Amino acid sequence: MPPLLTQVARVSDGLPLVAIQTPAPGIPVTTQDQKEAKALLRKITAGANKMSITSGDKVFSYMVRDSLCFLTMTEARYPKRLSFLYLDEVGDLVLQELVREFGTNWRVEVDQTARPFRFIHYDPIIQRKQKEFQDERQQRSKLNDDLSEIQSIMKKNITDILDRGEKLDNVQNISQELMSKSNNFKWGTRKLTWQARMQQYMPVIVIAVIVVFIIYVKFFW
Incomplete structure (x- = not known):
């Protein structure tokens, strides 16, 4: 089951910049879910790097990077490590697009924008990434790759x-x-x-x- 909701917002005031929804069969994204996501984005500060918050049978996970907050909502049984791996890859894609579109001044563009969903044209790249996390075999593969990377880092640290x-x-x-x-x-x-x-x-x-x-x-x- 893929992430059901993904949003990118400005950390300073929680202004939503990108938002997509992918309801699963029998698991809709309700108005209450959207309200909770919006309220959560307004409460997040740059001091909290990443966190998961359970709300009923859903879990909100978020990650702060470069003055932006990347948030997703999944089922409670969805692996938390996979949620953060998804957010990390979404963050890479969005930041790459911002640099490609605005160069090194992308932070100024983000800080000065006053219109919600200013970067909604990034939706397709996030949707493609979301589909990668839908297939269970790809999910296991990504988790295994992530664990292998962690093991390699640990081995290197021990060797050092x-x-x-x-x-x-x-x-x-x-x-x-x-x-x-x-x-x-x-x-x-x-x-x-x-x-x-x-x-x-x-x-x-x-x-x-x-x-x-x-x-x-x-x-x-």
Whole structure:
């Protein structure tokens, strides 16, 4: 079963920019569903990145990207991971179209528009994407691809951590070696200082010992 309702809105005020409905047999998109979607879009702030909200036998899922909110409504049994995967791909398509149509100034166009459904001509590309999430085999394939990607990312992160651990061990070994050499250097420095002082004061000490010896022999022997 595909997403039943999809909307793209401006985060700052919830102004709807794109909206499509695809009621399934026996599962209509009611006026109440539309009102709930509209109310939800007005409450969303940029601080909430993604969320799912259950309402009866329906679930509203939304994702915020680049000052835009991408919202969909599905059946409660529809996989949440698949809902967010769908929203992510819809977001990619819409953002690509905005850049293609307005270039790097697309944010200005979005911020300044005052007319609801200003980008309704994007509906066909969202409908095509929606159909991809209708076939159960394609749904399983997309979920498997998504899980494989997550596993690859996790493996890479683990490998990076292990490599970082080895590098940290090398740094620790080098640090210990430097500390050992530093201690040896300190001991060598103290030794050289002691030898230098002995060389400096030894003649004085020898002369003093000789004078004391002569005085002792002359007066006490």
